[in-house]
Amino acid sequence: MTDPADHSRLSLNTETTHGWSLLDAAAGAAAAGLSAIGPWRHLVQETGLAVASRILADHGLRASSLCRGGFLTANDEAAVKASLEDNRAAIREAAGIGAPELIMVVGGLPAASAPGGPARPYPAAAASDPARDLVAARSRVADRIAELVPYAAEHRVRLVLEPLHPLFAADRAVISTLGQALDLADPFPAETVGVVVDTYHVWWDPQLREQIARAGATGRLAAYQVCDWLLPLAPEPLHSRGHVGDGYVDFARITTWVRDAGYTGDVEVEIFNQQVWDTPPEQTLATMSERYTRYVLPYL
Amino acid sequence: MTDPADHSRLSLNTETTHGWSLLDAAAGAAAAGLSAIGPWRHLVQETGLAVASRILADHGLRASSLCRGGFLTANDEAAVKASLEDNRAAIREAAGIGAPELIMVVGGLPAASAPGGPARPYPAAAASDPARDLVAARSRVADRIAELVPYAAEHRVRLVLEPLHPLFAADRAVISTLGQALDLADPFPAETVGVVVDTYHVWWDPQLREQIARAGATGRLAAYQVCDWLLPLAPEPLHSRGHVGDGYVDFARITTWVRDAGYTGDVEVEIFNQQVWDTPPEQTLATMSERYTRYVLPYL
Numbered sequence: 001m002t003d004p005a006d007h008s009r010l011s012l013n014t015e016t017t018h019g020w021s022l023l024d025a026a027a028g029a030a031a032a033g034l035s036a037i038g039p040w041r042h043l044v045q046e047t048g049l050a051v052a053s054r055i056l057a058d059h060g061l062r063a064s065s066l067c068r069g070g071f072l073t074a075n076d077e078a079a080v081k082a083s084l085e086d087n088r089a090a091i092r093e094a095a096g097i098g099a100p101e102l103i104m105v106v107g108g109l110p111a112a113s114a115p116g117g118p119a120r121p122y123p124a125a126a127a128s129d130p131a132r133d134l135v136a137a138r139s140r141v142a143d144r145i146a147e148l149v150p151y152a153a154e155h156r157v158r159l160v161l162e163p164l165h166p167l168f169a170a171d172r173a174v175i176s177t178l179g180q181a182l183d184l185a186d187p188f189p190a191e192t193v194g195v196v197v198d199t200y201h202v203w204w205d206p207q208l209r210e211q212i213a214r215a216g217a218t219g220r221l222a223a224y225q226v227c228d229w230l231l232p233l234a235p236e237p238l239h240s241r242g243h244v245g246d247g248y249v250d251f252a253r254i255t256t257w258v259r260d261a262g263y264t265g266d267v268e269v270e271i272f273n274q275q276v277w278d279t280p281p282e283q284t285l286a287t288m289s290e291r292y293t294r295y296v297l298p299y300l
Numbered sequence: 301m302t303d304p305a306d307h308s309r310l311s312l313n314t315e316t317t318h319g320w321s322l323l324d325a326a327a328g329a330a331a332a333g334l335s336a337i338g339p340w341r342h343l344v345q346e347t348g349l350a351v352a353s354r355i356l357a358d359h360g361l362r363a364s365s366l367c368r369g370g371f372l373t374a375n376d377e378a379a380v381k382a383s384l385e386d387n388r389a390a391i392r393e394a395a396g397i398g399a400p401e402l403i404m405v406v407g408g409l410p411a412a413s414a415p416g417g418p419a420r421p422y423p424a425a426a427a428s429d430p431a432r433d434l435v436a437a438r439s440r441v442a443d444r445i446a447e448l449v450p451y452a453a454e455h456r457v458r459l460v461l462e463p464l465h466p467l468f469a470a471d472r473a474v475i476s477t478l479g480q481a482l483d484l485a486d487p488f489p490a491e492t493v494g495v496v497v498d499t500y501h502v503w504w505d506p507q508l509r510e511q512i513a514r515a516g517a518t519g520r521l522a523a524y525q526v527c528d529w530l531l532p533l534a535p536e537p538l539h540s541r542g543h544v545g546d547g548y549v550d551f552a553r554i555t556t557w558v559r560d561a562g563y564t565g566d567v568e569v570e571i572f573n574q575q576v577w578d579t580p581p582e583q584t585l586a587t588m589s590e591r592y593t594r595y596v597l598p599y600l
Contacts, residue, residue, distance in 0.1 A: 111548055112531070128552040135553065138506070167467045169504035170548040171531055180506040204469035206438070206480040231412070231471055237533060248411055248470040252428040253435065 004293050009300065011036035011064035013225065013270035014043050016288065017281035022047055023055050024281070030059040032285045038064045038268045041093060049096035056097060063099035064266035065160065065196075065223055066090065072144040073107035073137045073174055075130060080144070083107075087148050095155040101222050102152070103160050103196060105173050106141045109134060112171035137174045142184055145193065153192045160194045160222045161185055165201040167237055178202050178211040185220055194222030197258060198270070200229055200241050203249045209257050216261025224258050225268045226251065226296060239272045244291035255299035267296060304593050309600065311336035311364040313525065313570035314343050316588065317581035322347055323355050324581070330359040332585045338364045338568045341393060349396035356397060363399035364566035365460065365496075365523055366390065372444040373407035373437045373474055375430060380444070383407075387448050395455040401522050402452070403460050403496060405473050406441045409434060412471035437474045442484055445493065453492045460494045460522045461485055465501040467537055478502050478511040485520055494522030497558060498570070500529055500541050503549045509557050516561025524558050525568045526551065526596060539572045544591040555599035567596060 012029040014020065014037065020028065022043040029037045037056065044052045044066070056063060069090040074080050087104075094102040107113075111131035130136065145159065152159050161181040164173035175181050178195060185193040195215050202208055215221040228247030234240045244251055269288045276284055312329040314320065314337065320328065322343040329337050337356065344352045344366070356363060369390040374380050387404075394402040407413075411431035430436065445459065452459050461481040464473035475481050478495060485493040495515050502508055515521040528547030534540045544551055569588045576584055 109548055128550060132548055132550045133553070134504070134550060165466060166504040167465070167533070167537075170529060176504050177506060183506075204434070204466040204476050206477060206483075229470060232535070233467070233533065233537060235532070235535070237467075248409055248432055250428060250432045250434060253433070 007033045011266040011268040013038040016271045018277045026059040036064040036266045037061045040067045065101040066094040066099040068103040070105040071107035094157045101158045101160045108171040162196045190219035194220040196223035198225040212257045227271045241271045251295040307333045311566040311568040313338040313568045316571045318577045326359040336364040336566045337361045340367045365401040366394040366399040368403040370405040371407035394457045401458045401460045408471040462496045490519035494520040496523035498525040512557045527571045551595040
């Protein structure tokens with residue numbers, strides 16, 4: 001029997017309380033009885049690494065992860081170089097605040113980030129368009145993970161590949177399933193490349209059960225993030241993430257699969273949602289704790 | 301070398317020229333040099349089966365498919381009975397107009413069609429919610445396909461399972477990948493249960509190449525529908541389907557995979573898009589033919 005007041009594995013992702021500084025979020029999380037927090041880089045950069053570390057320590061919080069590195073799909077040399085440098089900085093930041101995991105959102109097709117805008121036509125007279133070549137973009141991700149792995153290992157930070165919902169395949173992440181993330185992770189040591197299960201992104205996957213089990217068996221199940229799938233989608237679909245229980249995700253089942261895969265880490269609540277952001281953050285924390293207690297904790 | 305004027309495999313799905321009657325669409329398709337048309341049921345029902353058949357014959361058109369049956373996920377007895385009856389009617393309609401294939405959009409979670417609306421909360425004190433149980437909904441689809449197969453076989457109509465983009469998993473189709481559709485089709489004869497590759501729905505799938513090959517090897521690759529993935533999504537995401545070449549899909553590659561799988565059937569253009577619908581349908585037909593010639597036909 002789980003203790004319904006046990007919030008020792010519940011972690012606040014700082015975007016859930018968007019608008020709060022790292023200090024605000026740490027104080028709020030501690031006041032709500034949490035033991036962990038998942039900061040975004042811009043909050044850590046605002047205070048600097050030393051202060052960020054002290055804020056966490058002062059509030060008795062560990063960093064469940066750092067959000068985020070990635071954006072590895074560019075196909076021009078300058079952008080590749082900039083991306084690798086930025087990821088090395090992110091690795092140093094994760095190490096600096098004691099976050100064992102750096103969440104990696106790997107980026108979309110070049111066509112989606114090109115200056116010509118998202119819907120620029122195929123180049124005239126070309127058989128195919130490199131900016132729309134999903135197979136090649138995925139292959140570049142593999143190459144760049146390989147380049148970052150030694151640096152991450154040196155800093156004892158695990159790169160955690162995040163499959164994003166396929167609706168973001170063009171513009172945000174060419175990793176679309178947990179199975180694909182695990183295939184990409186396969187060549188590397190489990191302690192250096194892991195995967196995250198974010199319910200919003202993977203709840204629909206017919207292979208979810210077996211791939212969560214595979215992530216557990218291979219020692220790569222590095223993080224569990226929860227939020228719900230809301231409909232209708234927000235104009236910015238990324239902001240359709242809702243409180244656990246408000247949408248369509250079957251948390252009892254997915255949490256059971258995650259538990260059965262041997263996961264004993266934190267459960268991070270990461271919500272991007274204007275309505276949630278318009279709510280006083282203390283109330284958001286209370287709702288998130290209550291939903292965790294009701295829909296997630298009993299199955300952990 | 302393909303003949304750029306060869307439109308013998310190009311088919312107009314009637315929703316692309318939304319607003320046109322079956323007679324309008326048939327006349328338009330014939331005038332554009334097409335040999336096939338993919339009608340929706342409501343247009344066939346408007347004229348009746350006998351007249352619909354004559355319209356097609358008079359314009360020298362075959363029916364590439366009939367859209368659509370499905371919606372098999374209900375979990376109450378009355379809705380199940382109504383759904384099976386409606387699918388039997390759709391099978392008779394397909395047979396009546398000589399459409400060899402009935403496209404099946406299998407339906408979403410009960411939570412999305414329940415009277416309480418999409419976001420109704422979990423029932424109080426329940427461990428889990430049957431209306432959100434995706435595994436059970438998928439299992440009901442399998443059971444109901446099994447119930448429909450003998451009737452379809454008797455009418456020489458193939459049930460063609462359509463994987464829909466995972467963004468529709470909650471509210472429209474719990475079949476989300478081509479591999480899953482093929483798994484569901486496996487127990488049945490290939491001539492009775494097939495699958496459709498619709499670029500909008502499957503373009504992102506990391507397993508697309510191998511699953512298209514599998515569909516070909518098992519004799520189940522029944523239909524190829526093309527349209528593009530546009531961003532930003534329309535407020536109704538189903539209406540983000542665009543003309544080939546206007547979005548992010550790599551048609552050269554996917555068409556090559558479809559060809560290499562041995563597909564020799566029609567290529568149906570199915571676009572739901574308010575801007576396209578606001579365009580004179582003759583112009584839509586011209587654009588669709590031009591894009592087909594440029595981006596699809598060379599790889600067929």
